[in-house]
Amino acid sequence: MAVSDAxxxxxxxxxxxxxxxxxxxxxxxxxxxxxxRLDRRRIYVVPSRFGLLFSLILIVMLLGxxxxxxxxxxLLTCLLGAASYQSIFQSFRTINGVxxxxxxxxxxxxxxxxxLFLHFHMDTxxxxxxxxxxxxxxxxxDLRPGDSGKITIEIPATRRGxxxxxxxxxxxxxxxxxxxxxxxxxxDFSALVYPRLDENAPALPLDSTQAHAQPVRGRGDExxxxxxxxxxxxxxxxxxxxxxxxxALLVKEFEQFxxxxxxxxxxxxxGLDYEAxxxxxxxxxxxxxxxxxxxALELPQRRMESGLGAEHRHACLRELALMPGAVA
Amino acid sequence: xxxxxxxxLTQAQFALTAASVAVAVMPHLPHVPWLFxxxxxxxxxxxxxxxxxxxxxxxxxxxxxxxxxxxxxxxVHYGNIFGREPGSVLACxxxxxxxxxxxxxxxxxMAIAFSAFVLMSALLFDSGLxxxxxxxxxxxxxxxxxxxxxxRPADAKAQTVRAAAFExxxxxxFALFAAVPLALCVFFFFPRLGSPxxxxxxxxxxxxxxxxxxxPGSVQELLIDDSPAFRVAFHGPAPPRQNLYWRGPxxxxxxxxxxxxxxxxxxxxGAGDLRTSGGTISYQITLEPSDQRWLLALDMPxxxxxxxxxxxxxxxxxxxxxDTLTQYEATSATRYTLDADLEERxxxxxxxxxxxxxxxxxxxxxxxxQRFGDDDRVxxxxxxxxxxxxxxxxxxxxxxxxxxxxxxxxxxQRGFCEHYASAFTFLMRAAGIPARVxxxxxxxxxxxxxxxxxxxxxxxxxWSEVWLSGRGWVRMDPTAAVSPQRVDLGAHAAAxxxxxxxxxxxxxxxxxxxxxxxxxxxxxxxxxNALRQQSLLTPFGVDNADFGKLMGVLVACSTGLLALFAWxxxxxxxxxxxxxxxxxxxxxxxxAKAGVASADSDGPLTLAARVRQRxxxxxxxxxxxxxYVRLRYARAVPADHEIKHFAQxxxxxxxxxxxxxx
Numbered sequence: 001m002a003v004s005d006a007x008x009x010x011x012x013x014x015x016x017x018x019x020x021x022x023x024x025x026x027x028x029x030x031x032x033x034x035x036x037r038l039d040r041r042r043i044y045v046v047p048s049r050f051g052l053l054f055s056l057i058l059i060v061m062l063l064g065x066x067x068x069x070x071x072x073x074x075l076l077t078c079l080l081g082a083a084s085y086q087s088i089f090q091s092f093r094t095i096n097g098v099x100x101x102x103x104x105x106x107x108x109x110x111x112x113x114x115x116l117f118l119h120f121h122m123d124t125x126x127x128x129x130x131x132x133x134x135x136x137x138x139x140x141x142d143l144r145p146g147d148s149g150k151i152t153i154e155i156p157a158t159r160r161g162x163x164x165x166x167x168x169x170x171x172x173x174x175x176x177x178x179x180x181x182x183x184x185x186x187x188d189f190s191a192l193v194y195p196r197l198d199e200n201a202p203a204l205p206l207d208s209t210q211a212h213a214q215p216v217r218g219r220g221d222e223x224x225x226x227x228x229x230x231x232x233x234x235x236x237x238x239x240x241x242x243x244x245x246x247x248a249l250l251v252k253e254f255e256q257f258x259x260x261x262x263x264x265x266x267x268x269x270x271g272l273d274y275e276a277x278x279x280x281x282x283x284x285x286x287x288x289x290x291x292x293x294x295x296a297l298e299l300p301q302r303r304m305e306s307g308l309g310a311e312h313r314h315a316c317l318r319e320l321a322l323m324p325g326a327v328a
Numbered sequence: 329x330x331x332x333x334x335x336x337l338t339q340a341q342f343a344l345t346a347a348s349v350a351v352a353v354m355p356h357l358p359h360v361p362w363l364f365x366x367x368x369x370x371x372x373x374x375x376x377x378x379x380x381x382x383x384x385x386x387x388x389x390x391x392x393x394x395x396x397x398x399x400x401x402x403x404v405h406y407g408n409i410f411g412r413e414p415g416s417v418l419a420c421x422x423x424x425x426x427x428x429x430x431x432x433x434x435x436x437x438m439a440i441a442f443s444a445f446v447l448m449s450a451l452l453f454d455s456g457l458x459x460x461x462x463x464x465x466x467x468x469x470x471x472x473x474x475x476x477x478x479x480r481p482a483d484a485k486a487q488t489v490r491a492a493a494f495e496x497x498x499x500x501x502f503a504l505f506a507a508v509p510l511a512l513c514v515f516f517f518f519p520r521l522g523s524p525x526x527x528x529x530x531x532x533x534x535x536x537x538x539x540x541x542x543x544p545g546s547v548q549e550l551l552i553d554d555s556p557a558f559r560v561a562f563h564g565p566a567p568p569r570q571n572l573y574w575r576g577p578x579x580x581x582x583x584x585x586x587x588x589x590x591x592x593x594x595x596x597x598g599a600g601d602l603r604t605s606g607g608t609i610s611y612q613i614t615l616e617p618s619d620q621r622w623l624l625a626l627d628m629p630x631x632x633x634x635x636x637x638x639x640x641x642x643x644x645x646x647x648x649x650x651d652t653l654t655q656y657e658a659t660s661a662t663r664y665t666l667d668a669d670l671e672e673r674x675x676x677x678x679x680x681x682x683x684x685x686x687x688x689x690x691x692x693x694x695x696x697x698q699r700f701g702d703d704d705r706v707x708x709x710x711x712x713x714x715x716x717x718x719x720x721x722x723x724x725x726x727x728x729x730x731x732x733x734x735x736x737x738x739x740x741q742r743g744f745c746e747h748y749a750s751a752f753t754f755l756m757r758a759a760g761i762p763a764r765v766x767x768x769x770x771x772x773x774x775x776x777x778x779x780x781x782x783x784x785x786x787x788x789x790x791w792s793e794v795w796l797s798g799r800g801w802v803r804m805d806p807t808a809a810v811s812p813q814r815v816d817l818g819a820h821a822a823a824x825x826x827x828x829x830x831x832x833x834x835x836x837x838x839x840x841x842x843x844x845x846x847x848x849x850x851x852x853x854x855x856x857n858a859l860r861q862q863s864l865l866t867p868f869g870v871d872n873a874d875f876g877k878l879m880g881v882l883v884a885c886s887t888g889l890l891a892l893f894a895w896x897x898x899x900x901x902x903x904x905x906x907x908x909x910x911x912x913x914x915x916x917x918x919x920a921k922a923g924v925a926s927a928d929s930d931g932p933l934t935l936a937a938r939v940r941q942r943x944x945x946x947x948x949x950x951x952x953x954x955x956y957v958r959l960r961y962a963r964a965v966p967a968d969h970e971i972k973h974f975a976q977x978x979x980x981x982x983x984x985x986x987x988x989x990x
Contacts, residue, residue: 040898050441061444061445061448064448066521070451070452071455071515072451072455072853072854073451074515075464076447076464078510078511079464079467079504080467081511081514082514083467083506085507087503096897128478129479140479141481142481142484174475175471175474175500176471176503177477
């Protein structure tokens with residue numbers, strides 16, 4: 001397996017090289033606007049590996065039958081050969097006319113998976129065993145009249161900012177697995193990838209707020225939730241009794257945080273490198289949102305006034321995602 | 329999302345793969361010895377049942393001994409691992425073993441591809457019409473299994489095995505049906521081999537041709553072998569078919585069960601005393617390799633080909649076995665007197681019979697001699713006996729090991745040429761008439777295009793010669809007395825009408841109908857060969873289609889067929905699938921006819937505005953456009969009855985052509 005993996009890596013590298021240097025030859029398609037309709041000018045067909053093996057067997061069968069001059073055996077071989085060869089047309093028809101109409105991608109965080117909702121146009125043809133391939137991941141789907149035509153795939157979200165799905169291979173080996181029919185989808189589409197979330201972020205910097213704690217109406221010290229202890233948590237907030245019942249230290253978070261307002265400042269996070277600061281801030285935005293603490297975000301270029309809610313969260317994460325890359 | 333390669337088969341996928349393997353192995357079972365067929369069947373069943381419970385491969389410590397045991401057993405049983413029979417048994421065993429370890433998609437692919445090969449090889453044992461049709465249908469199952477192996481969406485409902493098989497068979501049936509034209513085109517035009525590419529294509533026992541011994545059943549294998557024995561081109565008109573007796577080894581020694589040819593010493597090997605009284609016939613024979621030393625000749629050969637001698641019994645014997653295609657010229661006499669005088673010692677040898685065998689036959693012959701006296705009347709009595717009571721069949725019952733002639737004459741009374749020749753010669757000798765068995769071929773198939781005769785192994789025949797004083801050796805064909813068709817139509821045709829239950833009237837009619845189909849099958853498909861292929865293009869003015877011409881036709885025909893399919897695939901897509909859009913398209917077409925053209929890029933509102941501009945008075949059109957916009961854009965899925973209503977409104981519109989309105 002190691003050898004074949006190495007060969008596969010070499011091959012994909014060679015392909016990348018060839019596509020860069022010889023675009024005309026490799027038919028590398030530029031990004032194109034939706035909808036993308038696959039037709040014969042952009043559908044490619046080669047025999048699959050099994051197809052090659054199968055044709056080898058057919059040749060052996062034909063030679064054997066010819067040698068024995070056994071006509072029924074020759075007829076059987078011819079029929080099987082013709083049926084398998086003609087499956088090329090069925091394979092082609094499976095892909096021919098597939099139309100990618102729209103793509104949706106909900107925002108996601110870098111380091112995770114980006115779900116892509118692909119909408120295909122439905123016509124009267126039942127297309128079976130279509131496969132979408134991104135990297136090593138493969139999704140099988142049917143386009144069946146009467147279905148929604150909405151396919152979900154996931155691509156790895158590598159880094160924050162605008163990310164396009166890149167080239168997606170749409171292929172099929174239906175009906176008999178003998179021919180590999182494929183085409184490339186390279187839609188002009190990009191989705192926003194929020195920054196990576198800092199896994200080990202400390203609790204929200206409540207102390208460093210410009211905290212003009214707003215009066216909380218009615219329920220001051222109500223316990224909101226228990227969460228795991230992080231090194232920077234104040235000792236007094238540890239829920240000792242609850243912790244005794246669990247293996248981990250648990251920390252009380254109080255309702256009283258609500259209504260407070262905190263400032264998440266890029267400049268304040270000294271000691272961390274550029275991307276780590278962004279990851280930390282992104283985490284804090286999410287934490288503040290779930291703790292329902294109003295937060296403002298201060299970045300080198302601009303400042304987001306304090307707010308709360310999905311829109312504010314999105315605006316903040318978007319700003320973080322689109323921050324320029326670190327200056328080398 | 330999953331990695332390729334190690335995808336474990338679902339139950340339906342495995343079931344169809346196993347069915348493909350079973351269907352490929354099954355046609356072999358009739359010719360596979362019990363020693364192999366029982367374990368193979370058990371392995372197939374066992375594996376299927378095991379897989380229903382657990383998804384596991386067979387452990388190596390069971391698999392490895394099996395893999396080694398089968399070839400070893402085959403070598404022990406057949407003494408060889410190559411050749412048709414041991415090879416096919418090995419293939420069946422290995423295919424079954426492959427199923428034992430089939431767990432992934434790749435395994436299943438291999439197993440199905442190999443099944444196709446095993447299925448094909450079954451046809452080397454039987455090429456009957458029904459058998460072939462059954463195997464062609466079995467291809468459908470293989471393709472259905474391949475189709476089932478294509479991955480399904482993760483959220484697809486799991487199908488039952490039966491549903492999967494049914495759906496797959498329907499799809500692959502269509503695929504096979506659509507493949508028939510291309511398959512026939514390739515079948516007829518793919519250049520055939522004149523001779524096999526590698527040696528000994530069939531088992532040695534099946535192709536040896538005539539031997540110098542004849543025991544009951546020894547010719548039987550020849551009679552079902554359709555390969556050509558030799559071809560003949562006559563220099564001049566050919567004799568009628570029923571007179572074509574091709575002389576091979578003459579068997580004059582009988583040991584009680586077997587007739588054989590005594591080894592003549594070279595000094596005796598001189599010619600018999602042959603006097604011709606009539607025309608002679610000269611011809612050229614092309615003899616297929618037989619690994620025997622006999623050269624075949626019509627009736628009485630008058631010349632001796634190179635490297636051969638003519639025995640006293642008029643048999644042409646070559647010095648070395650015929651192991652390649654051999655061609656020779658010969659001249660024969662069809663009206664002749666051979667050995668007008670038979671010297672006493674020779675006469676004695678031709679009357680020799682072992683003592684104490686076949687007492688009843690002996691008694692019968694002696695009785696005839698006493699009753700009739702005359703040689704001619706004894707002969708007629710014998711032929712009359714065969715004619716009245718005996719049946720010609722290729723499926724002759726086995727005879728008792730000792731008194732074979734008695735058993736045949738008085739018990740079984742069914743058989744083919746060798747039984748009759750043997751019994752007749754025995755009776756003659758017992759009655760005191762010198763007689764001997766002649767083996768060879770009878771008849772042949774005339775190829776009117778190539779103007780030659782092809783004589784096949786299945787034309788093998790055995791007859792008798794009796795010596796009558798003054799007339800010398802006279803040919804007697806007792807088989808013709810039983811079944812004249814044997815001489816007129818050949819062994820197969822004669823055997824068809826033999827078994828008594830076949831002769832029920834209602835069956836006979838059906839059998840005749842079916843026999844016609846069978847004969848067409850035999851003529852068009854089974855007997856098709858390089859020679860017939862050469863004459864395939866004669867109707868189109870090409871006399872001798874060689875490799876290049878055949879390839880040309882093959883490429884042209886298949887390209888045409890494939891172009892047809894390509895057109896089918898690439899033809900313009902069908903009408904709009906969406907009923908609402910289709911109705912709107914009709915509306916646009918109507919407007920265009922009425923003089924309001926619209927581009928694809930024009931939206932309905934633009935078009936409506938344009939219409940209003942031209943025909944401000946027409947409110948029904950505005951209404952229709954309003955309906956369309958509401959249906960199309962106001963909600964995701966418009967209701968069916970509303971679409972219908974809209975379509976009707978479009979259909980009932982009567983538009984006044986703009987120019988006329990002006």
